[in-house]
Amino acid sequence: MSSADESLAIGEVARRAGMTVSRIRFYEQTGLLAEPERQSGKRCYRSEVLTQLAIIDAAQRVGFSLDEIRDLVWGRGDPAHERLRQLAIRKLPEIDELIERATAVRHLLAVCSTCRCARIEECRLLTEPAGPSRDQPAEAALKRRITGDASTRT
Amino acid sequence: MSSADESLAIGEVARRAGMTVSRIRFYEQTGLLAEPERQSGKRCYRSEVLTQLAIIDAAQRVGFSLDEIRDLVWGRGDPAHERLRQLAIRKLPEIDELIERATAVRHLLAVCSTCRCARIEECRLLTEPAGPSRDQPAEAALKRRITGDASTRT
DNA sequence: GTCCCACCTCAACCCAGGTTGAGGTCAAGG
DNA sequence: CCTTGACCTCAACCTGGGTTGAGGTGGGAC
Incomplete structure (x- = not known):
């Protein structure tokens, strides 16, 4: 808890993020979540993933599709803040x-x-x-x- | 527009409610919407249906499932306002x-x-x-x- | 009368967002 | 050594919420 950089196993991540393990793997498969490092085949996450998952979850709950979220987080091209602004422009009215x-x-x-x-x-x-x-x-x-x-x- | 009681064909209802015809039939099939009267086989709706559809739509958009909505609108048993209150108690925190x-x-x-x-x-x-x-x-x-x-x- | 359009039914299909299960690997502990 | 538990892959399956398409009916305008 204090040293937040010890790597987390997928089960631990799932537990802390309040999601199932399968859901996290699914997000990775579909390109929403970066492939984490592995140690002897097992995924080891760094704690940042929790923030990413929380963002995904929150965005989903307010009506972003996984495609939109993928684009938001991983979008190719343009500087991120630019895409972000575009997305914001499109989505703010919807959120409102x-x-x-x-x-x-x-x-x-x-x-x-x-x-x-x-x-x-x-x-x-x-x-x-x-x-x-x-x-x-x-x-x-x-x-x-x-x-x-x-x-x-x- | 002034005489709101001339009956509406499904296409007209769809147009006004901003939904597809198939979606309206689907709601009827699955018991969300009452079966309307028919004239020579064709559904004729009264304008109230527009309010019902609008309620369904709004409820859906804020996260009610069709099952919940069905229960809300058509629930068997108890006086409606009682079910409504129950539902409200369950859902208000979620909406918040x-x-x-x-x-x-x-x-x-x-x-x-x-x-x-x-x-x-x-x-x-x-x-x-x-x-x-x-x-x-x-x-x-x-x-x-x-x-x-x-x-x-x- | 016949054309066309809006309607009808029923069954099959589609997509998103996961879940489930079979079959296998690895490391720690008893 | 052998079991247990957490992890792995891959493919199949599931649910919700509709859409699509084939094949058919009815009635108003020309």
Whole structure:
């Protein structure tokens, strides 16, 4: 723990990263993770791999595909910060949208779990009144957010 | 648009919901979407389906599986708001974590795209200095957030 | 009437992201 | 020496979430 440079066996890496061994080997196979050194055939990792795995994991969870991550970490060509900037430009809006949607769904769950709707789509927060009463500004906004404006457009 | 109760053909629904026709049929097949009425064999939807589809879509994008969504929308048993509350209790922490991670990744992308690191895992915001200089509180927090504390634990 | 288009069913296929299993190697400990 | 456990490879398999294609029906416009 203090001397972080003693090399780690794959099992140890897996344990610390919270992943299976097979998953780590899979990442190596598919070029996401560099081939580590070996000692008598066995992979020995240095502790940096934990950071790499954590990045992979976090990126995946917010919707990057393994291809994108591979490109991010290992991309050929250009200086890395350049590719990174490109990727950032492409992905930032998506991430923002994800955050917005997540916030809306969060809100929906929180609010609906206090209402007595019989089915979720009948929840007063989401159903178009179809009659004259229009929904409140805030609710309309929530709805627009969760629906991504799709059903709001003509 | 004003008389929202004229029934919609599947193609129209798909267009408005921004999904493929096959995807909508697939949702019906797998019990996510109710079987609509038919007229001479063809599905005719009412406009509510757009809201349902939007909910499904939004929920999916923030990490609900179709099984969970099915259970949410169509779950057998208990009053809906009860199931909804259960689901909310289970999922709210996950959604919160998603939002946190997304925010951290967002931050990472934004910051790293302005730095000159040669490889992402060498980015000064993420690499353990391994020397004496410890990273700043804010950066450490970012790192801890993106790594989900995994590599931070002993 | 016949053309065309949007719809229908059903089964097969596809891709991402891993997991599983068979069969083998190596080093340490009893 | 021999067993045990962690590691190795390679190929096959699995699940989720759809897509694709063949073969068929219906109805409105020309």
